[in-house]
Amino acid sequence: MNEKGEQLEFSDFSRILYSYIGLGDEHPKFVLELLSLVYLGDDGFFCNQNNPFLKMNTSTLNGYFRGSKKISEKNAVFIKSNFDSTEFIDKIDSLSVDLKTNLANELGVEDTDIKALPEKCADVFLQIISDIASGKKQEKVLLNTNSGQKDLEQKYGLSLLQECNSLCPLPECSKPLYVKKEEDKQPYFQIIQINPQKPYDRIYNLLAVCPECAAKLNMQKTEHDILRLCEIKRRMQKNEEVSEFAAEEKIEQDITALIEKITNADGSELSELNYSPVELKKKFLPLEHFLEDEIKPRVVKYFNFINGLLKQKVEKENFNEAKFRKSVKHIYENLEAEKIEKTQIFEAISGRFHNMSKTSYIASQILASYFVQSCEIFREAAQQ
Structure with missing residues (x-):
């Protein structure tokens, strides 16, 4: 429970923290990494054969993040009995003062001294897990206003x-x-x-x-109505998870294929733009010139090449370019909603591409730069 007296669940806590320490990770992977930050053990969280979370499928871990699935009392006891906040505190402490202030506000611990925030976050986390482990139930709250x-x-x-x-x-x-x-x-x-x-x-x-x-x-x-509504909700969530998984799998395949082509590109295949990238210039304010200066050379050198790759995929494969671009834009919009700086958004998207492809991070940055120029990433600065 935070200082406002509001009950935070594991999903609430993990979604808030994702905005600060999880950018670029898939939600299921972030759940595992979050738990590993509070794990005590010489063998390590990812090596313990008795760790129940390592045997869980992506759907279950994603459900923990979204709140559609609950951590069992038994598994909460495992977390609590192995709880060590040292790495978690260090991770929170590495955030900037501004980010710590925003995190305190989101967690409802505004009166906490910023220096003490990492320890307070660890206390909130432990309280959430302890409540689950003890089988504590939240009080009934009626929605009728x-x-x-x-x-x-x-x-x-x-x-x-x-x-x-x-x-x-x-x-x-x-x-x-x-x-x-x-x-x-x-x-x-x-x-x-x-x-x-x-x-x-x-x-x-x-x-x-x-x-x-x-x-x-x-x-x-009636009780029958409740059971029926639960089944309807379960079915819709299952359909949504299947749809999300299929879409995510397809975009990973497409991103991986593009990054591999960029990584293996021969210099003779590249033709630089013969004009200054106009769309790129619209995206940045004067104070944001460092990021613009970083992206611009990549756009000049690789924009035509990547355009050609996409055209080939349309001609030779069952490739929906509009849907693909929309998926990339959706990744950006989710990050934009977190109200973080452009540099962090760009790094998060590049990291996401890198995690998908497991290959070159530089090629991932090149592809992200392409989407800045082609308008899937960042809006015109005047519209912000």
Whole structure:
């Protein structure tokens, strides 16, 4: 529990920390690395044969990060019994003062002295794990106010609509969760709790449904209704995970193929741009010239070459270039939402490409530079 008296779950804590120490990592990998930072043992977290987390699949680890799956009491006991905050504290302490201040605000420990923040973070982490290990349950909180509904819509509305493809997920309904006004579609839905005995403000316990179904379920929700809603939620999450995995696997293959081509490119295959990269210049303010100066030579030397690679993939493979570019842009937008500096975003995307390809980091930076010029990464500076 933080100093505001709000209960943080493992998923809340890990998603907050991801913005500061996990950039470039896949979510499942970050969960393992986060746990390894608080692990005590001479053999190391990744070597202990009794470590239950190393046997878990990507879907389960991703579920821990997103909050759709819960760490068991038994596994929480394993973490608690091997807890050592030394490396974790060092990791937090390595952040800049500004980042530490932002982290304190997000965790709800604003009154904590910045020098003491790393230890406080470790205390919060241990408390979360201890609560799980002891089987402690959160108090029931009812969602029955307009302000609560609005808060949830702002926080989770888009994700919940994407989860059900903007259709009421109850099989007997399936109405669109929007209304058409002239040429626009306006959202028309309500968020309901699945199980009133569980925390109301966690995405795993929420569904977006049409107002008519919401009224019926809020008026009277039987045990059978709860079980049915749980199954609907489970099925949608499973479909979403399968879809995300397939999309992630495809983009990894495409990124890897491009980076391998860049790494093995012969000098004779490269033709430099015969003009100054205009789009690139629009992305940076005068004070951001260091990053611009770093990216520009790569764009000049490799932009035409990478354009040609993409054209070949369209002609020779079943390659959807528009979808591929959209996936890259989605990676950028997720990082942009974390409100971090451009240099950190660029390094995170380059690191993500490098993790996907497991080859040249320089080639990963070259590819990231290409997407800056072709507008998938960074917006025009005047629009920010």
